[in-house]
Amino acid sequence: MVRINDNFIKLPSSYLFSEVARKVKVFMEAHPEAEVIRMGIGDVTRPLCPIVTDALHKAVDDESRAQSFHGYGPEQGYEFLISRIVECDYRRRGIDIANDEIFISDGAKSDTGNIGDILSTANRVAVTDPVYPVYIDTNVMAGRAGSLMSDGRWSEIEYLPCTAENGFSPDLPSEEPDMIYLCYPNNPTGTTLTRGELAKWVRYCREKGALLLFDAAYEAFIREDDVPHSIYEIEGAKDVAIEFRSFSKTAGFTGIRLGYTVVPKTLLGYGADGEKVSLNQLWRRRQTTKFNGASYLTQRGAEALYSEDGQRQLRETIDYYLGNADIMRKSLLDAGYECVGGVNSPYIWIRTPEGMTSWEFFDYLLEEFHIVGTPGSGFGPSGEGYFRLTAFNTRENTIKAMARLMESNK
Amino acid sequence: MVRINDNFIKLPSSYLFSEVARKVKVFMEAHPEAEVIRMGIGDVTRPLCPIVTDALHKAVDDESRAQSFHGYGPEQGYEFLISRIVECDYRRRGIDIANDEIFISDGAKSDTGNIGDILSTANRVAVTDPVYPVYIDTNVMAGRAGSLMSDGRWSEIEYLPCTAENGFSPDLPSEEPDMIYLCYPNNPTGTTLTRGELAKWVRYCREKGALLLFDAAYEAFIREDDVPHSIYEIEGAKDVAIEFRSFSKTAGFTGIRLGYTVVPKTLLGYGADGEKVSLNQLWRRRQTTKFNGASYLTQRGAEALYSEDGQRQLRETIDYYLGNADIMRKSLLDAGYECVGGVNSPYIWIRTPEGMTSWEFFDYLLEEFHIVGTPGSGFGPSGEGYFRLTAFNTRENTIKAMARLMESNK
Structure with missing residues (x-):
């Protein structure tokens, strides 16, 4: 009788990104006109270098x-x-x-x-x-x-x-x-x-x-x-x-x-x-x-x-994302958020506003600004009260998303 | 103090293909004029299909x-x-x-x-x-x-x-x-x-x-x-x-x-x-x-x-190898060997001649006919007394190798 590795049973279902996807879907069905900008998942968007x-x-x-x-x-x-x-x-x-x-x-x-x-x-x-x-x-x-x-x-x-x-x-x-x-x-x-x-x-x-x-x-x-x-x-x-x-x-x-x-x-x-x-x-x-x-x-x-050309093209791609990150970091600080990262990294880690959990901040960003990020609590208990945005979107969308945030702060 | 998975220690070094390679190297150094035909490792040689x-x-x-x-x-x-x-x-x-x-x-x-x-x-x-x-x-x-x-x-x-x-x-x-x-x-x-x-x-x-x-x-x-x-x-x-x-x-x-x-x-x-x-x-x-x-x-x-073309091209490639296998199987039987496989498979499994171990037959094929195969004993105790040849070489080399074997039987 074949026995399983019982340790697998202990693992709860992976919940984070599927719950994010579910919430986004619900929101988009209710607001088909909204232009949602995704800054949640850490996947790249730039094509491969020509070399x-x-x-x-x-x-x-x-x-x-x-x-x-x-x-x-x-x-x-x-x-x-x-x-x-x-x-x-x-x-x-x-x-x-x-x-x-x-x-x-x-x-x-x-x-x-x-x-x-x-x-x-x-x-x-x-x-x-x-x-x-x-x-x-x-x-x-x-x-x-x-x-x-x-x-x-x-x-x-x-x-x-x-x-x-x-x-x-x-x-x-x-x-x-x-x-x-x-x-x-x-x-x-x-x-x-x-x-x-x-x-x-x-x-x-x-x-x-x-x-x-x-x-x-x-x-x-x-x-x-x-x-x-x-x-x-x-x-x-x-x-x-x-x-x-x-x-x-x-x-x-x-x-x-x-x-x-x-x-x-x-x-x-x-x-x-x-x-x-x-x-x-x-x-x-x-x-x-x-x-x-x-x-x-x-x-x-x-x-x-x-190769020399390869290293240059690689750096151009990374610089593009770091440029996004820089815009995000400055915009978030300007908008009054506390955040780290975005300097040597494509990730910005934002402290959620006082009294707001990671998931509450997720809902707030999605509903108010149509921006999707990742609740920090999904990365572990000490992530509660934090929120991750990634710099992997296009420059245009990054600027658009940050403009929405800045606007709200006026 | 980091402990290893002790089961790894039990594993003896992988010996089969490295020993084959060593023996071939020694032979080729001693006989630089010999045209060695490799029918040992189960890797393909035909390029990818155009589709x-x-x-x-x-x-x-x-x-x-x-x-x-x-x-x-x-x-x-x-x-x-x-x-x-x-x-x-x-x-x-x-x-x-x-x-x-x-x-x-x-x-x-x-x-x-x-x-x-x-x-x-x-x-x-x-x-x-x-x-x-x-x-x-x-x-x-x-x-x-x-x-x-x-x-x-x-x-x-x-x-x-x-x-x-x-x-x-x-x-x-x-x-x-x-x-x-x-x-x-x-x-x-x-x-x-x-x-x-x-x-x-x-x-x-x-x-x-x-x-x-x-x-x-x-x-x-x-x-x-x-x-x-x-x-x-x-x-x-x-x-x-x-x-x-x-x-x-x-x-x-x-x-x-x-x-x-x-x-x-x-x-x-x-x-x-x-x-x-x-x-x-x-x-x-x-x-x-x-x-x-x-x-x-x-x-x-x-x-x-x-696709339809893909299935056709795939079949052509497989048919090429099966054609090799067919030539090998028939030649080996003609040369008096007992063998199986080579009909629905790219592998031919030969019984070594009476009194010859798998490795002795390896040496014999290499030294007499300059053909490299894989000793059956390398695949487990019941492989002793057997020998594997693969049909993944070119048609030309396959025919050449088999001609050498047939010649020996005249």
Whole structure:
């Protein structure tokens, strides 16, 4: 009799974006004339850079001829892409990462979800709060979360609040977790940590033997000097951190799928008998067994991004979104809102007006200004009283939405 | 202190294809003049069909313009593809599968590997022997395999031998497993099961409450009438079976990645308290949490295959490989070898000559005829004394290789 993984039963239905969609639908049916502007979901809208589409066309042509056809590639990715990543994303920043420490995949969601495969289910987990829900849900599935409590927290997960009160910089854990998820620039708050703050986390992990799971999916949005682009800019990080990177938000690959994960060879976990084991070897074994490589087409597309023209086109796309974010941030501040993010990030994190919950503010923005965002409480208990807007809409819509908000403040 | 998943430590290094590569390298260095023909690895060599590359180019163009840009798609795949699959792969064969029972992914290797996420680690597993190693290795990682014994078997896995002695049709299990993996047309033996034989397995699973994990990756190679293309051609299978499909070997998508998995809504597993749980819902939750959809480009490429022209071009490609297989099968029989497969499959499974092990036969073929194949013992204990050749080389090389064998027999 086949038994299920009972941890799945513990997971409540995913509610956030479906409830947002339901409310928007109801509103639009009642107000068919309203021009609703969506600033909720974190998906890009700009087309792929010309240099990428050229490379994709060329790769399709490769696949159309027997002599240049590529079948199964290496599960961990093609050297032509790995060597560019190592050179451009790491060596140029003074970071020494070897080619066999890079694992190309179909995206950071898969990798942040699957990384738990190689780790004991007995490890204790800490996350920042609010947080990208995948970190929690995948640990629920694996059995590391315990049970869901009435306050919305999981009994075995340590939550590290990030709120205006601590400047959105989480305090070090008190319960000595074994796995710590950090995402910077942060989703959903749009905040960053300085070099000094990240160094504090690396030091903590080194002292406690904890693993730092560092999600740098929004790295390309960083424009300020004191914000590290990689956790490996911090000395000693290669002994404690796995870094997740994504081409989704940076190069607009949300639809064509690509990411990569860095697992340094100096990174060790502990076996049942206390023996030290290379996590690089375990992840290689996981990926070669349960994954068959990312698409050849997408890998060729990503390779093109690392040329001089590619880097310029990439920056233009990001600058477009950052331009939106800048308009949003200034407009919101002008309109009297308290907010963070939007500088090194496509996300703006707004404090809801006094006495208004996240969902009440959602209804207010939708009904008064026809703007759709995401209630902060959907990202965790400490997100209550906050609200996320994303800078991924068009410039025109961004300006239009902000004009509505400003107008209301006159 | 971060602990690893200790099950990973139990897995011996993957040895088969690296040892094949090593031996070939040594031989070629010693005999630089030899023209070695590779019939070992199961990767395709024909380019993508013209209708697919046209669709891929068009999809790249979609991604190059804001108004037709596709970002995140549904994690379970686009309706434009799902509806074609449902119509062409199922309804036309009289099988009633609903759109929300189809889950598009980046490939059958991922899905056959990841399916274990939703199932209890306490389930007992049965596999045919010889077998595609992914079924075993992923269960070792999950902790369902027990320990590796000196005979190459895992203590907690039931092996169902498929040899000439039972006509390569496995007997029903004796240990009442909860999860049973069947792959037909079979990798590595190239054999198939008839409708009647498959019905026996469906009946068994219904009686015992076992889950049938049916890998139909080689479905497109079926040409004989009595061989079902889908497990759901068997009455009652929707209550017991998950079916895995792939575009890799059929449409040459090994490099651009696409597959799909069918999880019928009538399929149930049991929770700890004996409650019945929909596996469709669990798999949906798994995929929406740990996967972000397959590439839009590849999904458009696959859609094109379901047109009339697409089906014709697809058949031409498969016919090419089946033509190779036919030449191989006849040549091998003429040369006095005993073999199966090669009729509804790209694989030929040869019995090694009396007194010769799989690896000895590997050395013999390489040294005498400069042909590379795969030792059957690499696929499991019951593969000893067998050898796999694949029909994925060019027609020219296939004929050349077979001529060498025939010559030797004169």
